[in-house]
Amino acid sequence: MTTTKISSSELKKLADSYDLPILEALGFDSITPKGIQQKCIIHGGDNPAAFSFDRRRMCWSCFTHGCHKKYGNDIIGLIRAVKNFGYNDCVDWILQIVNNPEINAGYTPEEKVFTSNPPNKILDESILENLEADFSSISDRSFSEKTLFHFQSGVPKNKVKMQHNRLMIPIRNEGGQLVGFTGRSVYEKSDRTGGYHPEWANAEGNFTAIFSKWRHYPKGLNKSGELYNFHEAKRWAERLGFLIVVEGPFDAWRLWEFGVKNCVASFGCSLSKDQFDKIKKHNFKCIALAFDSDLAGKSGFEKADSIFKDRISVEKLILPDNKDPGDLKTEDYNMFIKPQLSVLRRRYEYKDNNHNG
Numbered sequence: 001m002t003t004t005k006i007s008s009s010e011l012k013k014l015a016d017s018y019d020l021p022i023l024e025a026l027g028f029d030s031i032t033p034k035g036i037q038q039k040c041i042i043h044g045g046d047n048p049a050a051f052s053f054d055r056r057r058m059c060w061s062c063f064t065h066g067c068h069k070k071y072g073n074d075i076i077g078l079i080r081a082v083k084n085f086g087y088n089d090c091v092d093w094i095l096q097i098v099n100n101p102e103i104n105a106g107y108t109p110e111e112k113v114f115t116s117n118p119p120n121k122i123l124d125e126s127i128l129e130n131l132e133a134d135f136s137s138i139s140d141r142s143f144s145e146k147t148l149f150h151f152q153s154g155v156p157k158n159k160v161k162m163q164h165n166r167l168m169i170p171i172r173n174e175g176g177q178l179v180g181f182t183g184r185s186v187y188e189k190s191d192r193t194g195g196y197h198p199e200w201a202n203a204e205g206n207f208t209a210i211f212s213k214w215r216h217y218p219k220g221l222n223k224s225g226e227l228y229n230f231h232e233a234k235r236w237a238e239r240l241g242f243l244i245v246v247e248g249p250f251d252a253w254r255l256w257e258f259g260v261k262n263c264v265a266s267f268g269c270s271l272s273k274d275q276f277d278k279i280k281k282h283n284f285k286c287i288a289l290a291f292d293s294d295l296a297g298k299s300g301f302e303k304a305d306s307i308f309k310d311r312i313s314v315e316k317l318i319l320p321d322n323k324d325p326g327d328l329k330t331e332d333y334n335m336f337i338k339p340q341l342s343v344l345r346r347r348y349e350y351k352d353n354n355h356n357g
Contacts, residue, residue, distance in 0.1 A: 006091055006230030009074070015075045016058045017099050022075065023053070025097055026082045031055075042067040042081045057272075058141035077097060081329065120222055127178070128170065132157050133302055137167055137186035138250070141326065147253050155186065165197065166215065171223070171247050176231040180221040182249060182267065183328070212246075216267075224272035227279070228252060228265035234282055236262035242286035243279060244317070245271065251290070251325035260341065269300030273324045276308055285348040286313035290337075292324040315344060 006014075015022060024033050030038060034057065040051040043065045053060040059073045069079040079090050131154030133142070153169040166183030173179050185196035193212030216223050227245075229231075229252050237243035245261040246252055252265045266275055268292045279287060289299035289304060305314045319325065319342055320332050328337065 008087070010078055011091060011094065013097060015079070015094050016328075018094075019055060019058065019075060021099055022079070022094065025343045026079065028053075030259075036060075040067060047185060065271075066330040085212065090263075120173065121218075122173075123178045123179055123180065123218075128152055130156050130158055131168055137184070140284045141250065141254075143253055144257060147257050150256070151249070151253060158276075166186050168217075169228075170227055171228060172231050173223070173226060174230050175232070179221070179226065181217045182223070183214075183215050183217060184250075185211065191214070214255065222274075223267045225274040226267075227275050228267065228312075228319070229256075230264045230278065233262050233264045237284050239350065240283060240345060241284065241350055242288050242315070242344050243284050244266065244290055246290045246325045247292055248326065251292075254328055254336075255290075258330075258337070260274075260337075269296045271300075271308070276311075280311065284312065286315055286344065288317050288344055289314040290325050293319045293322060297324075313348070317341075 018238055020031065023036070027041065028036055028038075030036060035055040036051065036053040037049055038051050039045060040062045042051075042062060045064060047064055050064040051060070051062055058075055059068075060075075060078050061068050061073060068077060071081040076090055079085060083089070083093065085093060131152070133148065134155040135148055135153075137155075141215055151169065153167055155167055158272065165186055167186060168181045168183045170178055171180045171182060187196050189196055196213050197211040215305055228249050233243065240262050242262065244255065244260065246255065246265050247269050248265060248267065250263050252263050253261045266272075271279075271287075287304075287308070289301050291300045301316050305316075318338060320328070320336050323332060
């Protein structure tokens with residue numbers, strides 16, 4: 001057993017700094033600057049995309065069996081999962097890697113410098129012509145025709161790969177250029193398979209990731225580098241003094257229907273560094289987070305507040321119990337959200353601007 005005294009935070013920082021030799025020592029060989037995508041070596045299986053390790057965020061996921069949930073999704077959890085180690089064994093093993101000059105030959109932690117991902121590629125606008133206005137899969141949400149037309153979504157006419165089973169929502173960069181799509185399955189979750197397709201996903205769950213509720217296109221799209229609707233929302237946010245951030249496109253659509261134009265979606269219950277850097281370039285006084293009312297949404301707010309509060313004011317919009325922004329009815333908005341937005345406008349709106357956005 002180790003006699004070295006080291007805290008869990010210090011150990012994680014050390015492991016993060018030496019991630020490349022650690023990953024190699026764990027048996028991974030196809031390691032790129034961005035990370036790893038392969039079969040999961042913890043539970044086995046033959047899905048070539050089941051396991052992912054993100055070297056920028058220093059976290060891993062097993063999309064088919066959720067192995068990261070058992071061990072923890074940081075690099076310490078990965079070591080525990082692969083080596084079947086307890087904490088003290090992890091300390092010993094990591095220190096052996098760090099202090100072994102043969103393993104670390106030619107590597108120093110200073111070399112591990114990651115810059116922002118390159119910008120997403122610009123797509124041809126003609127792709128949108130392949131979308132037809134079929135919104136039957138979200139008819140229960142009762143979005144207006146004006147909203148559906150404004151956000152240019154639709155189901156592909158041509159049955160291209162998996163996309164024809166999805167409502168495709170265009171993603172544009174800050175300049176308004178088309179860079180990709182997020183696709184919502186037109187099916188609801190299968191009780192039998194856990195996938196969002198009633199027939200094709202098998203009982204073993206090998207296609208759960210393929211038939212997930214949401215998928216992003218094209219392959220390699222850096223969704224954490226974009227903010228949905230930012231190209232339009234930024235000018236409203238500049239006038240009002242604050243930007244609202246929700247999780248998904250449907251949340252942004254609903255608030256847009258209520259006349260809230262200074263709203264973007266982060267494609268999840270967190271803000272990435274790239275997304276925050278885009279926000280910080282503008283003269284906003286505040287970001288107001290309206291993440292979902294579940295535990296993940298609450299955790300996402302707490303994380304963003306702790307990371308960004310020293311650089312910009314961070315506010316939380318309180319939602320009705322068990323409702324997400326996309327579920328709000330007019331009475332919910334008038335009772336809960338509208339009063340909070342009025343407070344934020346009085347607090348942050350630029351005094352030399354009388355725009356009523």
